[in-house]
Amino acid sequence: MNLPYDVTWIAIALASFGAISLGVSKTGFPGLAIVNVLVIAEIFGAKNSVGIILPLLVVCDIIVLPLFWKHATWKMIWPLVPVTFVSILAAWWLLDIIEEATARRVIGGIILLMFGLQLIREFRKEFLEHLPDYAQHDWPRIAQRLLMQEDTEDLLRDASNAIDFAPDIFSPHTLAEVSLAAPLSSKQQLVGTIDRLIVLPDRIRVIDFKSNAVLPKRPEDTPAGILRQMGAYLEAVQAIWPDREISLEILWTSAPRLMILEHAIVRHA
Secondary structure (H helix, E strand, O other), rough: OOOOOOOOOOHHHHHHHHHHHHHHHHHOOHHHHHHHHHHHHHHHHHHHHHHHHHHHHHHHHHHHHHHHHHHHOHHHHHHHHHHHHHHHHHHHHHHHHHOHHHHHHHHHHHHHHHHHHHHHHHHHHHHHHHHHOHHHHHHHHHHHHHHHOOOOHHHHHHHHHHHOHHHHHHHHHHHHEEEEEEEEOOOOOEEEEEEEEEOOOEEEEEEEEOOOOOOOOHHHHHHHHHHHHHHHHHHHHHHHHHOOEEEEEEOOOOOOOOEEEEEHHHHHO
């Protein structure tokens, strides 16, 4: 069998593993896509890997498109189309003129940047989980300890704004990071963590924190993955408190803004 590259079957197996990681990343584990980038770049070279990974991404998106078509918010997608095509052309031109070693450094830098941005998103939630447990004058010190760096002003400001916006969500009487495991009607097993759970005599408030940069204007415009997550929480919590009203809420921390989701919306997702 003639192969386009001088690779061994072990390398092909690793490349297949990378491709599988890319597919699994589309199911809700985006960090696995980095495994594919690293493996393909190591086997085929940094410049060639771009031409291999881009079609793989397109194929993965086409496969999942029927599942998300009804949830797509096209007014958010269309502005990205021209930028995407311009970026592809710019990358094609750039890869044609730079050396392989430079391409490896560029791709490595992009991976580190994306990894750092993901960490920042996670630490935003860490702020909201831990800051209310301390006196406000200690918040800068706690923020620096959580991030292990000095420049925490922006993240601390966003977290403080969210806490000031909805102080009832962060009161000592609420339950933080509630682990939940329950069978669902779909015969799947839910294992998750509710960011904030407020148990009241007549209703239960289920609040999830999201740090998305682009916020949906309406509850029905919320990304499908988030709606399905809240729908699973709804089914599990209703099984525990069948006689109480369940309120599903999302605290968008970058605004801040509190959005209530109707049960019909999350069940339809």
